Structure formats: structure tokens, C-alpha cells
Amino acid sequence: MSRMHRSPAVRSPRAVSALLVALTATAALAGCASESPAPSGSPSSAPTATTGAPSESPTPTPSETPTPFAADCDTLITPEQIYAFNPNFGLQDGFEPTSADVTATVDAGGTACGWLNQTSGDPIQLGVATPTPSVLESARNQAASSSNAVPTYGTPPAVEGYFRQSGNTGEAQIFTESGYWVVIESSALFEPGDAQQLVEAVLSNLPA
Numbered sequence: 001m002s003r004m005h006r007s008p009a010v011r012s013p014r015a016v017s018a019l020l021v022a023l024t025a026t027a028a029l030a031g032c033a034s035e036s037p038a039p040s041g042s043p044s045s046a047p048t049a050t051t052g053a054p055s056e057s058p059t060p061t062p063s064e065t066p067t068p069f070a071a072d073c074d075t076l077i078t079p080e081q082i083y084a085f086n087p088n089f090g091l092q093d094g095f096e097p098t099s100a101d102v103t104a105t106v107d108a109g110g111t112a113c114g115w116l117n118q119t120s121g122d123p124i125q126l127g128v129a130t131p132t133p134s135v136l137e138s139a140r141n142q143a144a145s146s147s148n149a150v151p152t153y154g155t156p157p158a159v160e161g162y163f164r165q166s167g168n169t170g171e172a173q174i175f176t177e178s179g180y181w182v183v184i185e186s187s188a189l190f191e192p193g194d195a196q197q198l199v200e201a202v203l204s205n206l207p208a
Contacts, residue, residue, distance in 0.1 A: 064132035076128060077113070084197070101171065101173065101183045102125045108130075111127070111129070123187070124185075127182070128182050131181055150192040157177050163192040170187075
């Protein structure tokens with residue numbers, strides 16, 4: 001009895017289509033699995049963007065140079081003028097200022113002078129300087145905040161005058177529009193009017 005051979009089964013188009021879809025999905029999964037994920041936390045190779053333009057250094061302000069002021073004491077207050085103020089006062093040789101503000105005028109390139117009362121020993125200390133504008137303005141502001149304005153010393157802005165009494169010492173400060181800083185300090189000065197004659201003497205003798 002002869003065997004009957006079966007012919008291979010013929011797949012329907014729908015089955016073939018489903019098989020192709022399955023094979024495609026499998027290949028896609030295999031491709032994804034072969035890619036190694038980037039390790040987490042690895043530094044980025046992309047350059048970091050900067051915001052804004054680079055800062056520029058400020059242009060330095062040119063330093064101010066003070067103008068030294070030197071003068072003979074006998075020309076700032078003449079012997080005749082000091083005698084008219086009080087005949088007991090005479091010019092003190094080898095004078096060294098003890099007044100803080102007179103010393104400041106020396107530090108600003110100025111000149112300091114001293115007269116001594118031959119009877120009482122009371123000194124008169126004088127300082128005159130032509131400091132830099134910033135130093136002059138700082139000294140003026142300090143005088144204005146710690147002293148009383150004295151209109152009789154001069155008319156602003158040509159001349160600004162101040163006076164203060166501290167303990168047994170009186171101090172007059174004068175600032176001129178032309179750049180002079182004048183300090184007169186003495187235990188012989190009790191009120192603004194006491195320094196009036198000395199202020200006028202110094203201002204009249206200053207070079208223009």
C-alpha cells in the first residue's frame with residue numbers, strides 16, 4: 001500500500017504579514033539592547049556658555065600731586081603785624097607744631113610758624129598750605145562739621161572761615177577759593193574776634 005505525501009502547507013498572506021512584523025520588532029529590540037547607555041553623572045563634553053561680556057577694570061584716577069608751599073614766617077605775619085596784635089609775642093626759633101591741624105598743613109606740603117608770648121608763654125601756631133583739591137575739600141568739610149562759620153573772616157566762596165573753642169585753645173581755619181588752607185591756633189584765642197586781626201594779616205600777605 002503506497003504512502004501518500006503531503007504537500008507543504010501554504011501560508012496565508014495574513015500569516016506572512018504577522019511573521020514579518022514579529023521579526024522586525026525582534027530585530028529592533030536587539031539593536032536597542034546592543035547600544036550601551038552613557039554612564040550617569042559623566043561630564044558633558046559641550047562647552048559651558050558664558051553670559052555677558054567680560055568685565056573691564058575701572059580706569060584708575062590719576063593721583064593728585066600737592067603743590068608745596070614754603071614761605072618765611074616773617075612774611076606770613078610781619079613783625080609789625082604781630083606787634084600790633086600783641087607786643088609780647090615774638091617769633092619762636094626751631095618751632096615744631098603740636099596742633100593736629102597745623103601739623104596736617106605741614107603733611108600737605110605747607111609751612112608752619114610759631115610765636116611765643118614772652119610773658120605768659122602762650123603760643124600762636126600758624127599753618128599754611130596749598131593742598132590737593134581732595135585734601136582741601138576734606139579739611140573744609142571737617143572744619144564745617146566741627147566748627148562755627150565766621151562771616152567776618154571773608155565772603156564765600158572767595159574766603160570761608162571757621163572758628164572753634166576746645167578747652168583753653170581757640171582755632172581759626174580759613175579756606176580760600178585760590179586753594180589756600182590756613183590754620184591759626186592759640187590759647188590766646190577765646191572767640192572768633194580774637195583771631196580776626198591775625199586772619200587779616202595772613203590773608204593780606206599770601207601770594208596771589
